[in-house]
Amino acid sequence: MFGKKAMIFTRARDTVSFFVGLILAAYGLIPILFAMKIIKFNLPGFLLNLPVTVMVWVVAAVGLYVLIDGVIEPPMHIFHWLLIIGGVIFMVIGLIPILYSFKVVPFTLPIKDIIVFQGIVAAEGLMLAIAGLTMH
Numbered sequence: 001m002f003g004k005k006a007m008i009f010t011r012a013r014d015t016v017s018f019f020v021g022l023i024l025a026a027y028g029l030i031p032i033l034f035a036m037k038i039i040k041f042n043l044p045g046f047l048l049n050l051p052v053t054v055m056v057w058v059v060a061a062v063g064l065y066v067l068i069d070g071v072i073e074p075p076m077h078i079f080h081w082l083l084i085i086g087g088v089i090f091m092v093i094g095l096i097p098i099l100y101s102f103k104v105v106p107f108t109l110p111i112k113d114i115i116v117f118q119g120i121v122a123a124e125g126l127m128l129a130i131a132g133l134t135m136h
Contacts (some may be wrong), residue, residue, distance in 0.1 A: 025129055065087075079127075
């Protein structure tokens, strides 16, 4: 703006993070907006009927991706620590039920609703999309 050229998508990682983030945000937000009757279309049934056990793995894997994206982000960048902290939190939310299923930890999170996991995936996606648009 004001005569400066934007530096959006300065690296391939930014572009990949942005588009992966958009896909994940759409996957999480569309069912939530449909349930709230804000939009009149939804995702295909095979995507909506994923069991919570699969969604836990998705949340953990995307949390790791957010964490890695944060570590790669330049340390003085505004999203560096936000992505690292968010990635760790999301990864732990996904890992606790996985570790519980393998009897590694004696407790699990009381989350059984797929909508909660879709909300978490949407938040992860939005973090990646926003970080992909930032200037370096």
